Amino acid sequence: MRAFEAGWGGVVTKTIGLHPVTNVAGPKTKFLRSTLDGQLSMQKRPETALHSSWNWELISDKPLEWWIPKIAGIKKAHPDRILVASIMAGSGSDKELAHWQDLAKGCQDAGADAFELNLSCPHMDRKDMGSNIGKDQEQVSIVTEVVKEVAKVPVWAKLTPSTTEIVEEAGGAFNGGADAIVSSNTFPSLPLIDPETLDFEMNVDGLVSSGGLGGPAILPQSLAKMSQMTSAFPNHSFSGIGGISTFPHALNYFLLGCGTVQVCTAAMLDRAIGPNVIKGLIEGMQQFMEKRGYSSLEDFRGLRRGNVVVHSKIRRPEGKDYRGGFDAEGYAS
Numbered sequence: 001m002r003a004f005e006a007g008w009g010g011v012v013t014k015t016i017g018l019h020p021v022t023n024v025a026g027p028k029t030k031f032l033r034s035t036l037d038g039q040l041s042m043q044k045r046p047e048t049a050l051h052s053s054w055n056w057e058l059i060s061d062k063p064l065e066w067w068i069p070k071i072a073g074i075k076k077a078h079p080d081r082i083l084v085a086s087i088m089a090g091s092g093s094d095k096e097l098a099h100w101q102d103l104a105k106g107c108q109d110a111g112a113d114a115f116e117l118n119l120s121c122p123h124m125d126r127k128d129m130g131s132n133i134g135k136d137q138e139q140v141s142i143v144t145e146v147v148k149e150v151a152k153v154p155v156w157a158k159l160t161p162s163t164t165e166i167v168e169e170a171g172g173a174f175n176g177g178a179d180a181i182v183s184s185n186t187f188p189s190l191p192l193i194d195p196e197t198l199d200f201e202m203n204v205d206g207l208v209s210s211g212g213l214g215g216p217a218i219l220p221q222s223l224a225k226m227s228q229m230t231s232a233f234p235n236h237s238f239s240g241i242g243g244i245s246t247f248p249h250a251l252n253y254f255l256l257g258c259g260t261v262q263v264c265t266a267a268m269l270d271r272a273i274g275p276n277v278i279k280g281l282i283e284g285m286q287q288f289m290e291k292r293g294y295s296s297l298e299d300f301r302g303l304r305r306g307n308v309v310v311h312s313k314i315r316r317p318e319g320k321d322y323r324g325g326f327d328a329e330g331y332a333s
Contacts, residue, residue, distance in 0.1 A: 001074060001077060001078075002272045002273045003267070003273040003274065003278075004074075004077075004078045004081050006272060006273060006274060006275035006278055006279075007275070007278045007279065007282065008081075008273075008274065008278050009081060009082060010081060010082035010083070010084060010113075010260070011074075011081070011082070011083055011084070012084040012085075012086050012116055012262060013060075013067070013071070013083070013084065013085050013086050014059065014060040014062075014086065015059035015060060015086040015087065015088045015118045015121070016059070016060050016062075016064060016067050016085060016086060016087050016088070016103060016107065017059050017060065017063075017064075017087075017088050017089065017103070018063070018064055018089060018099045018102060018103060019063060020060070020061050020062060020063045021058045021059055021060070021061055022061065023057055023058055023061060024056060024204050025204055026203075026204045027202065028055055028056065028057035029053060029054070029055040029057060029268070030042045030053070030054050030055075030191070030201070030202050031050060031052070031053050031054075031215070031265075031269070032050075032051045032052045032053070032054055032191075032192070032215075032217075033045065033048035033049060033050055033051055034048060034049050034050075034051040035047065035048050040192060041192065041194075041201065042054070042191065042192070042201040042202065043201070050215060050216060050265075050269070051215070051216060051217050052213050052214060052215040052216060052217035052218065052265075053186075053213070053214045053215040053264075053265040053268070054189065054191055054202060054211050054212070054213055054214075055186070055211055055212055055214070056123055056202070056208075056209060056210075056211035056212070058121070058123070058124070059088055059118070059121065064102070064103060064106050064107075067085075067106075067107070067110075068106055068107070068109075068110045069110070071083060071085065071107055071110035071111055071112055072110045072111050074111075075110070075111035075112075075113075076111075082113045082114065083111070083112055083113050084112065084113060084114045084115065084116050084156070085103075085104075085107035085108075085112035085114070085115055085116070086115075086116040086117075086118050086158070087100065087103040087104060087107065087115055087116070087117060087118065087147075088103075088117070088118040088121065088129060088130065089103060089129075090126060090128040090129050090133075091128045091129075091133045091139045091142065091143055092128045092139070096128060097142070097143070097146045100117075100143060100146050100147050101146060101147065101149065101150045104147050104150050104151055105150050108150075108151065108152060108153060112153065113153055113154075114153050114154040114155070114156060114179075115147060115151060115153065115154070115155045115156065116156045116157075116158050116182055117143060117144060117147060117155065117156065117157045117158060117178075118130065118158055118185075119131070119133055119134035119140055119143065119157055119158055119159055119160065119169075119173075120134045120158045120159055120160035120161075120183075120184075120185035121160075121185065121212075122160065122162060122185060122186055122187070122188040122210065122211070122212045123188070123209060123210050123211055123212060130160075131160035131162055131163075131185070131188075134158075134159055134160040134163070134169060135160060135162070135163045135169065136169075137168045137169050137171065137172035138172065139172075140157065140159070140169050140172040140173050140176065141172035141173065141175050141176035142176065143176070144157055144172075144173050144176030144177055144178045145176035145177055148176065148177035148178075154179040154180065155177065155178055155179050155180075156178065156179060156180040156181070156182050156239060157170075157173035157176075157178040157180075157181055157182065158181075158182040158183065158185060159173065159181060159182070159183045159184075159185075160183075160184075160185055161183060161184035161185065161187055161218075161221065161222060161225045162187060162188055166183065166225050166228055166229060167228050167229055167232045167233075170229045170232065170233060171232070171233075174233065174236060179237060180236070180237035180238060180239055180259075181229060181233075181236070181237070181238050181239070182238070182239040182241060182262070183222065183225055183226055183229065183238070183239075183240070183241065183242075184218065184221070184222040184225050184226070184241055184242045185212065185241070186211075186212025186213050186214040186218070187212065187213045187214075187218055187221065188210045188211075188212065188213075189210065189211060189212065189213035190208060190210060190211070191203075191208060191211070214242070214243075214264060214265050215243060215265035215266075216243045216245070216265075217243070218242045218243050219242055219243025219244070219249060219252070220243075221242070222240070222241065222242025222243060223240075223242070223252055223253070223256065226238065226240050226253060226256055226257075226258065227256050227305070227308045230256050230257030230258070230302065230305050231257075231305055231306075231308060234257065234302065234305065237259050238253075238257060238258045238259065239258060239259070239260040239261065239262055240252075240253030240254075240256070240258040240260075240261045240262070241261070241262045241263075241264070243265075244261055244262075244263045244266065244281075245263070245265070245266035245277060245280075246280055246281070246284060247280065247281050247283075247284025247285050247288060248284070250281060250284075250285070251288065254297060254300060254301050255300060255301075255302070255303050255304040255305070256302065256304060256305050256308075257301060257302035257305045258301070259297065259301060263277060263278075263281075
């Protein structure tokens with residue numbers, strides 16, 4: 001509600017599961033900051049810049065029954081805004097696939113405008129959830145198809161960047177009927193170790209598990225993944241995530257072919273769910289379009305998609321042959 005009041009056009013819910021989960025005892029999200037001399041730490045210090053966010057939070061600890069009236073209430077208050085329900089269940093059995101449909105029908109009946117299938121959470125213990133199935137092209141396709149069977153609203157598949165060939169998973173989602181692809185989720189990572197205490201900066205009883213890295217640090221990585229997909233599927237829809245806090249950040253995703261972008265870390269840091277962030281994004285986009293005479297996003301969406309090529313197509317100095325790393329007679333000299 002605060003996000004919509006601040007001016008955001010759409011909101012994605014915390015990922016909803018059929019049953020509540022229990023999170024770790026202690027902080028679930030922290031922010032990593034860098035000093036001018038390159039020191040990184042989660043400790044709050046003067047004259048630092050945000051490097052990234054780190055979390056090991058799981059999906060919502062509230063059940064579907066809690067979310068349904070909340071979704072209905074939000075849509076009643078803001079019928080002209082877009083509310084996307086993020087949902088997650090397991091895979092590999094008819095029972096788990098039925099859970100996806102139960103979640104979809106419940107959120108849809110409450111008024112959700114679209115679904116975002118969480119196939120990307122990087123720290124789920126279950127082998128049939130999150131990024132564990134998001135790396136499996138067949139499972140991505142099956143889950144998407146099952147949700148599409150009951151969906152009356154668009155279905156977005158949120159894919160994990162922690163895969164070798166994200167284009168294959170994107171193809172699986174589109175083959176299953178996905179209306180759009182969302183990427184990236186956070187990247188698997190560990191918090192740093194404090195050199196004074198020798199403890200991980202984020203831990204419970206001295207123990208830590210892999211969590212997700214987000215924020216500014218992942219912007220270039222997320223762009224690389226998005227570029228691969230938009231180049232492979234230029235006529236499909238994409239929503240870009242990763243490191244966005246200003247319009248120039250968002251512009252990268254638009255120029256690579258995305259139709260929407262999403263913001264998390266910057267909105268969390270900006271009091272009351274990003275009122276200053278969305279103001280800056282809107283003003284930045286308006287100024288950019290006015291300066292260049294653009295009338296809509298479509299005037300520049302995908303404008304730089306074709307500039308990303310394989311390494312062998314990058315021009316070499318005159319007289320230098322590219323040999324792809326292979327030795328050739330006289331090449332060394």
